[in-house]
Amino acid sequence: MQIVAEFVTSAAGAADFPRDHLPEVALIGRSNVGKSTLINALVRRPLARTSAEPGKTRLANFYRVQRGGGSPMYIVDLPGYGYARAARGARGANTPEGRRREATEEFGRLTDAYFARTLHDGKAIASLLLIDSRHPGLDSDLEAWAWLNAQPGPHGIVGTKVDKLTRAERVRNSRQLETLFDVPVLLVSAQDGEGLDELWKTIASLPNRTVA
Numbered sequence: 407m408q409i410v411a412e413f414v415t416s417a418a419g420a421a422d423f424p425r426d427h428l429p430e431v432a433l434i435g436r437s438n439v440g441k442s443t444l445i446n447a448l449v450r451r452p453l454a455r456t457s458a459e460p461g462k463t464r465l466a467n468f469y470r471v472q473r474g475g476g477s478p479m480y481i482v483d484l485p486g487y488g489y490a491r492a493a494r495g496a497r498g499a500n501t502p503e504g505r506r507r508e509a510t511e512e513f514g515r516l517t518d519a520y521f522a523r524t525l526h527d528g529k530a531i532a533s534l535l536l537i538d539s540r541h542p543g544l545d546s547d548l549e550a551w552a553w554l555n556a557q558p559g560p561h562g563i564v565g566t567k568v569d570k571l572t573r574a575e576r577v578r579n580s581r582q583l584e585t586l587f588d589v590p591v592l593l594v595s596a597q598d599g600e601g602l603d604e605l606w607k608t609i610a611s612l613p614n615r616t617v618a
């Protein structure tokens with residue numbers, strides 16, 4: 407199936423978001439969960455920067471994609487939230503806590519502006535939380551899922567790097583993920599391509615759904 411994909415823009419805030427009305431699927435996950443690698447595997451080209459390259463990790467990166475005869479849409483790479491967890495007792499911007507708090511506020515401003523478009527512009531946004539399938543129950547992922555559920559649009563979960571699991575781990579971890587997050591979890595590997603067709607189908611259908 408032919409895939410047409412291009413990088414469109416990196417957005418730091420509301421003024422930078424594309425102004426057309428294409429539906430969007432936002433990908434969210436901790437740094438290193440495999441988000442850029444997954445985007446590159448989906449579009450079969452090295453469009454997304456991987457974590458090793460600094461710079462764009464605090465921006466929302468928009469990729470316009472079209473698969474086969476399907477409608478065009480955006481895949482949006484939201485910033486990793488590894489750095490953006492709530493900092494308690496932070497004092498001043500020059501402490502690690504202060505910097506973390508600033509990053510948290512920056513993440514909040516960007517994502518608030520991002521999701522607000524569903525209300526202001528009638529934008530269709532669906533979100534997928536990526537979780538490393540080797541580590542099903544991390545606090546930061548559970549917090550992210552709670553946060554995501556407070557955002558508008560349908561949500562889903564994708565377990566990454568499934569090629570790293572043994573058969574037994576795969577059964578155990580996918581059960582654990584489905585119990586913890588209470589939704590079906592799609593397991594994928596950017597390395598060997600497992601689950602990517604199904605993920606494309608999910609991506610294509612998500613923005614049209616009203617419920618997760």
Ligand code: GDP
Nearest residue numbers: 437438439440441442443456457567595596597
């Ligand atoms: P990001 O920070 O979420 O964008 O993560 P990256 O895409 O940069 O991936 C982080 C690391 O995980 C890199 O070393 C990737 O090569 C590795 N990785 C990503 N996806 C896979 C996968 O499906 N299988 C395996 N084995 N490694 C992966």
